[in-house]
Amino acid sequence: MNQDELKQAVAQAALDYIKPHLDQDSIIGVGTGSTANCFIDLLATIRNDFDGAVASSDATAERLKSHGIPVYDLNSAAPLEFYVDGADEANERLELIKGGGGALTREKIVAEVSKTFICIADESKKVDILGAFPLPVEVLPMARSHVGREIVKLGGDPVYREGFTTDNGNVILDIYNLDISRPIQMEEKLNNIVGIVTNGLFARRPADLLLLGTSEGVQSIPRKGV
16 A cells, blocks of 8 residues: 555544444544644544534634635634654654644644544654654744744754744744653753754654554554553
């Protein structure tokens, strides 16, 4: 299978996983990106089986609405039973790097309030150690230079994502060459830098289930201890 077919397969696996648990009052958290878009398109096929969704980005909200799926504000919908989203990298503990599409802050919030976080990804995203993919951090514009200097002190090489503004009106720094051998500790260090809204490490709140698309089919990998 090519990458598009793998994305379609894991999206279908996610739908099959959550469908038996849905009812007319269910509200589903939905992520952002190409794999999440596959899930949204499949979700539309059962739109009468649940109430609606919470979107992690404006783009996701528009795609959901285009399928006739009601989109709710998180403040009136939490907690959520399920959150389904992709990832840029995932390790064996289901700690993730997310934010390649720039929606990391809202994605992290929706993940935090969801009982079950299902990550859908193809096998190229599975790694032993996080960090080959540059780690995104969302930064208040006035703090960009300060944050960059602080990241350099941590050993990373920050690169400003030019021409991009998040849905929250902020900017993104992509960090290269950062040692993420201890993801939870690095997540906390970055979040303690004044001016960072959040970073793309999903380690303190990892995925509960990874549905990994491979050439031999979809692997279902639960987080250890869950």
